[in-house]
Amino acid sequence: MHGLNFDVAHLLAGSLVLVSFMLLYQDRLYSLLNIFAVHALVLSLSVAWQAHIQDAPHLYITAAIALVFKAIVIPVALHRMIVQLGIHREIETVAGIGPVMLVGIGLVGLSLAVMLHITAGANLIAREDLAFALSVLLLGLLIMVTRRNAVGQVVGFMSLENGLVLAATGAKGMPLVVEISVAFSILIAFIVIGIFLFRIRERFDTVDIHALDRARGEQR
Amino acid sequence: MNGVTWVLMVPALAAPLLALLPGYRLSARVNIAASFLTLLAALSLFAGPQAGPSPYVLVDQLNIVFIVLNTLVGFTTSVFSASYIGHELETGRLSAVYLRFYHAMYQVMMFGMNLALLANNIGLMWVAIELATLATVVMVGIYRTHEALEAAWKYFILASVGIAFALFGTILVYMAAQPVVGEGLQGMTWTVLVAHVSKFDPGLLNAAFVFLFLGYGTKVGLAPLHAWLPDAHAEGPTPISAVLSGLLLNVALYAILRFKILMALNHEVIATGPLLVTVGLVSVVFAAFMLYRRRDIKRFFAYSSIEHMGIIVFAFGMGGPLANFAGLLQMTMHSLTKSAIFFTVGHIAQVKGTQRIAEIRGLTESHPLLGWSLVVGVIAIAGMPPLGIFMSEFLIVSSTFAREPLLAIALVLGLLVAFGALLMRLQGFAFGAPSEGTAAVRASYLPAFAHLALVLVAGLYLPPALGSWFQHVARVLG
Numbered sequence: 001m002h003g004l005n006f007d008v009a010h011l012l013a014g015s016l017v018l019v020s021f022m023l024l025y026q027d028r029l030y031s032l033l034n035i036f037a038v039h040a041l042v043l044s045l046s047v048a049w050q051a052h053i054q055d056a057p058h059l060y061i062t063a064a065i066a067l068v069f070k071a072i073v074i075p076v077a078l079h080r081m082i083v084q085l086g087i088h089r090e091i092e093t094v095a096g097i098g099p100v101m102l103v104g105i106g107l108v109g110l111s112l113a114v115m116l117h118i119t120a121g122a123n124l125i126a127r128e129d130l131a132f133a134l135s136v137l138l139l140g141l142l143i144m145v146t147r148r149n150a151v152g153q154v155v156g157f158m159s160l161e162n163g164l165v166l167a168a169t170g171a172k173g174m175p176l177v178v179e180i181s182v183a184f185s186i187l188i189a190f191i192v193i194g195i196f197l198f199r200i201r202e203r204f205d206t207v208d209i210h211a212l213d214r215a216r217g218e219q220r
Numbered sequence: 221m222n223g224v225t226w227v228l229m230v231p232a233l234a235a236p237l238l239a240l241l242p243g244y245r246l247s248a249r250v251n252i253a254a255s256f257l258t259l260l261a262a263l264s265l266f267a268g269p270q271a272g273p274s275p276y277v278l279v280d281q282l283n284i285v286f287i288v289l290n291t292l293v294g295f296t297t298s299v300f301s302a303s304y305i306g307h308e309l310e311t312g313r314l315s316a317v318y319l320r321f322y323h324a325m326y327q328v329m330m331f332g333m334n335l336a337l338l339a340n341n342i343g344l345m346w347v348a349i350e351l352a353t354l355a356t357v358v359m360v361g362i363y364r365t366h367e368a369l370e371a372a373w374k375y376f377i378l379a380s381v382g383i384a385f386a387l388f389g390t391i392l393v394y395m396a397a398q399p400v401v402g403e404g405l406q407g408m409t410w411t412v413l414v415a416h417v418s419k420f421d422p423g424l425l426n427a428a429f430v431f432l433f434l435g436y437g438t439k440v441g442l443a444p445l446h447a448w449l450p451d452a453h454a455e456g457p458t459p460i461s462a463v464l465s466g467l468l469l470n471v472a473l474y475a476i477l478r479f480k481i482l483m484a485l486n487h488e489v490i491a492t493g494p495l496l497v498t499v500g501l502v503s504v505v506f507a508a509f510m511l512y513r514r515r516d517i518k519r520f521f522a523y524s525s526i527e528h529m530g531i532i533v534f535a536f537g538m539g540g541p542l543a544n545f546a547g548l549l550q551m552t553m554h555s556l557t558k559s560a561i562f563f564t565v566g567h568i569a570q571v572k573g574t575q576r577i578a579e580i581r582g583l584t585e586s587h588p589l590l591g592w593s594l595v596v597g598v599i600a601i602a603g604m605p606p607l608g609i610f611m612s613e614f615l616i617v618s619s620t621f622a623r624e625p626l627l628a629i630a631l632v633l634g635l636l637v638a639f640g641a642l643l644m645r646l647q648g649f650a651f652g653a654p655s656e657g658t659a660a661v662r663a664s665y666l667p668a669f670a671h672l673a674l675v676l677v678a679g680l681y682l683p684p685a686l687g688s689w690f691q692h693v694a695r696v697l698g
Contacts, residue, residue, distance in 0.1 A: 118423035119395070126395065137388060141381065153377060160384055167391045173403025174394050176343040180387065183347050190354060191376065194361075 005053045009125050012046035013132040016166060017108060020139040023159055024104050025097045029082055029089050029151055033075045036155050040070035043162045050169045053125075059169055062181045066165065069185050070158065077192055078151060092148045100146055107138040129170025136163030154191055161188070224277055224338060226261035227287065230254050231331035239324035244309060244316060247323045248302035254327060255291070255298040258334070262291040273411045278340030281693050286337045286474050289552055293466045293559050294330050296667035300563045301326070301459035303664040307570050308457065318362060322457070329355035329463065333471045340410045342390050345475060346383070352471065353379045353439065356464060360456035371451035378438060378448040386435025386475070392428035393479075396420040413482060422488035429492060432479050433499075439472035442533060443503040446526050453522035454575065458566030461518055465525040466559035470551060473529070477536060477697060484698045496537025497627065503530025504634035511641035516575045517568070520645060521561055524601060527638050528554045534631060535616045536697065538623070544694035546615035549682075553608035553675055554601075560671035561597040563664075564590050568649075572657040577645060582654030587661065593668050595650050600675050602642040603635060608678035 019039045026032040044066035051059030082089070093100070111134035119127045140160025144153045161184050168177045234254035241247045265284050273279075305322070308314045314322070332352030339345035357379065361372030390408075397407040400419045406412040417425075434445070441449040453461040476496075483492045507527035514520040532554065535547030567590055568583065569575045583591030600607035613635065620628035 114427065118421075118427050120423070121399070121421050130392075130395065134388070137384065144377065144381070150373065157377070157380055157384075160381070164384055164387050164391070167388060171391055171395050172398065173407070174391065174398075175405045175408055176341075176347070179347065180343065183350060187350065187354060187380070190358075194358075 006125055008049055009046070009053065010128055012042060012049055013129055013166060013170075015042050016046060016162065017132050017135045017139070020136050020143075020159055020163075021101070021104060023143055023155065024100055024139065024146075027091050027093065027097075029087070029091060029149070030079065032091065032152065032155055033078055036158060037071045037075045039159055039162060040066050040074075043165060044071060046166060047169045050129075054172055056173070058178050061178050062165065062169065065181055065185055066162070070162070070188075074158070074188065074192060078154070081192075082151065087149070087151065091152050094146045094148065100142065104139055104142055107142060108135040111135045111138055123172070126170050126172060130167055133163045133167035133170065136160070136166060139163075154188075157191075158188060223261045223264040224279055227258055227265070227291070227334050228331065228338065230258045230261060231327040231334065235324045235327040235331065238327060239320055241320065241323075242316070244305065244319045247320065248298075248305065251323045251326060252295070252298045252302060255295040255330065258330065259288075259291040259295045262287045262334075273340050275405055275409055276341050276344055277338050278410055279338065280696075281689070282477070282696055283337045283474070285548065285552075285689070285693055286470060287334060289470070289555055290333055290337060290467050291330075293463065293555055293671075294333075296670060297459050297462050297466070297559060297563075298326070300462070300566065300664055300667045301457075303662060304457065304459055304566050304570070306662070311570075313363060314457075322359060322362060325355045325359050326459075328352075329359070329468075333467060336471050337474060341405070341408050342393060342410060342413070342478075343408045345478075346387055346390050349386075349436075349439065349471060349475065350383050352468060353383065356452070356456075356460060356468060359460045360452045362457060363455065365455070368455040371448075371455035375448040375452040378445070382435045382438030382445070384435070385431045385438070389428045389431030389433075389435055389479075392424055392431060393482075396424035396428060410478070414485060417482050417485045418487065420486055422486060425483060425486060425489045429479055429483050429489070433476060433492075433495060436472045436475045437499065440469050440476065440529050440533065441503075441526050442499050442529060443506040443526060446503070446507075449526060450519045450522040453525070454516050454518040458518070458562055458569065461522070462559040462562035462566075465522070465562065466555040469525065469529055470555060473532065473551070476533075480536070481696070481698060493537045493539050496533050498537075500530045500532070500534030500537055501627065501630055501634070503527065504534065504631060505637070506530075508634045508638035508641065511638055512644075515577055517565055517577050517580060517649075518562075518575055520577060521558065521565065521601075524638065524642065525554075525558055527634070528558070528601070531613065531616065531631070531635075538616075538620055538627075539698060540619070540623075541691065541694045542619040543616060544697040545690050546612050546619065548690050548693060548697075549678075550609065550612035550616065553612055553678060556671040556675050557597060557600045557607075557609060560668040560675075561594065561601060563668040563671075564593045564597060567661050567663040568594065571659055571661045572655065574657075577648065579655050580649055582650070582652045584650045586654035586658040589665055590661070590663060591650050593665065593672065595646065596672050597668070598642055598646045598649075600672065602639045602646075606676070606679045608675040611679050611682075 019042055022035050044063045047059055047063040112131050115131035115134050137160050140156050143156030147153050165181055168174055238247050329352050332348050336345050336348035357372055357376045360375055361368050394407045397413055400416050401407055401412055438445040480492050483489050504527050507523045510523050532547050532551050535543045572580050600609055603609045603613045617628055
């Protein structure tokens with residue numbers, strides 16, 4: 001049962017969680033983007049491995065999308081955008097690295113405890129994949145909550161979405177996986193293009209509470 | 221070619237056409253025509269014989285109600301939108317290019333919502349709701365002011381997180397289904413899931429429902445996941461506020477109801493009712509108190525939408541034929557009334573040049589038609605007789621009193637607090653000396669009048685055919 005197939009799938013899914021932790025403590029935009037490219041690369045390897053062991057060739061398409069679109073096109077596009085729009089390169093975080101890492105560890109513990117408990121009947125690879133996927137999802141959420149810059153939030157969202165793709169490919173024979181990953185890519189492309197076209201520079205730069213109050217139309 | 225095909229094809233074909241058509245007058249008319257054709261196609265679903273479910277599309281008694289309501293409000297909103305955007309173009313808030321985009325996105329949104337309602341596949345339903353959400357995100361930000369972009373960003377981020385959770389829940393449902401029904405498409409097909417759900421693993425289903433409820437609940441705008449809703453309503457064009465409140469919230473609610481039915485068929489899982497009741501009640505009470513602190517008129521009515529979605533979710537959470545019936549009625553009445561209110565508010569904000577509540581006064585004197593429509597709308601939404609919402613709220617409260625008196629007291633408290641806020645603000649809007657901005661307005665009153673008339677008729681006399689239809693659906697909902 002614990003053959004090579006399982007070990008490699010386990011290794012790759014585990015690495016994805018590890019890279020999510022690396023995303024958590026980046027405080028520079030460029031390094032955040034570089035680490036995200038690694039995240040997407042690990043995902044695409046993991047998906048390709050699932051395609052191999054499940055004998056499901058359509059998953060190679062998902063892997064290719066992850067590799068080309070998320071590991072190359074999006075980081076490069078965001079990189080150029082940061083240069084062109086003159087965005088601050090430092091990321092303003094809400095809390096210090098220490099507490100955030102501790103919360104992250106807590107979230108991973110929580111998702112392992114929950115998912116391994118409720119999926120007792122499912123097959124082993126799917127169980128592990130699902131537990132890791134929920135960890136990546138929750139860590140992505142944590143990244144989004146602790147960043148104030150739009151780029152930081154987008155990267156958090158993309159890592160969250162990588163967790164979903166991991167879960168979807170882990171569920172054996174799930175239909176519409178390719179369609180869903182395409183839909184997600186469109187969604188992300190939409191945001192990135194939207195950021196660029198609308199040039200919401202203010203959004204990237206300011207953490208001024210007054211600006212937010214104005215946006216709510218409720219200052220006195 | 222049957223009704224179902226047309227309901228999906230008309231908006232799908234109209235969207236690219238509208239993206240290409242120059243001239244806003246023409247495209248506004250095409251938009252109206254397309255919405256009208258979709259409405260006719262939806263009505264034909266009532267009449268025609270229902271085809272059996274295909275792997276992707278399903279028509280049953282539950283979703284016909286939603287589709288007809290969806291296309292009806294979609295049509296009236298397109299009529300309102302035609303006169304609304306004319307004014308926006310004159311004042312230069314929107315340019316011609318943006319209007320092409322706007323009309324195309326309107327049809328994309330209608331397509332997404334109709335597809336979500338018709339989907340017989342939980343994955344397809346998810347994709348369709350995502351599509352509709354994306355289209356509205358873009359439209360919320362269309363004015364490109366700082367506030368609008370901020371609102372669109374917030375909406376986008378929160379909705380995406382919600383949508384991500386919903387997908388995770390969907391994957392868990394598939395994981396639960398896969399050992400029983402086998403791999404592939406049938407593991408996500410609604411009709412297959414319903415037939416076999418009693419044999420699914422209860423632990424997985426429980427977790428799935430929690431994620432689905434969190435995810436789609438964000439889109440319904442239930443407290444404490446409502447933060448995007450007031451901003452999105454306030455900063456986008458008013459026709460979009462009307463369809464957001466009147467339609468998109470319902471579509472997300474429909475997704476929750478579908479999964480609630482699924483959960484009810486498996487006897488080993490947690491009861492979903494108490495979860496819905498709790499969240500619904502929290503939303504009602506929270507939104508009722510928040511109404512007092514609003515300074516922006518569209519934001520004010522957005523909070524009222526949160527309150528009403530809370531009431532509706534509460535009713536469905538109570539369950540049973542009577543509460544479900546009342547919930548369906550409340551949902552229909554709320555969609556009609558709230559979109560009618562937004563139709564009048566849109567024109568009011570245009571003539572007054574502001575959305576600030578303090579600067580909108582004495583409307584019945586300066587603009588009698590607009591002012592009195594708003595009065596009737598607010599009276600209806602506050603739940604006063606003889607309008608339709610009174611009847612549905614009365615049914616919800618009385619059926620709750622019979623079963624859980626304490627819950628009913630909490631609900632009534634929320635309703636009364638909201639009632640006070642609505643009437644207090646209405647006093648300011650409608651009466652007294654008119655504020656600045658008394659110019660005449662070229663408004664289309666017909667959509668708002670039609671909606672309010674329907675609400676009034678439903679309050680006085682609910683047609684027996686409609687009543688028995690709702691009763692039947694209420695039994696399906698369990």
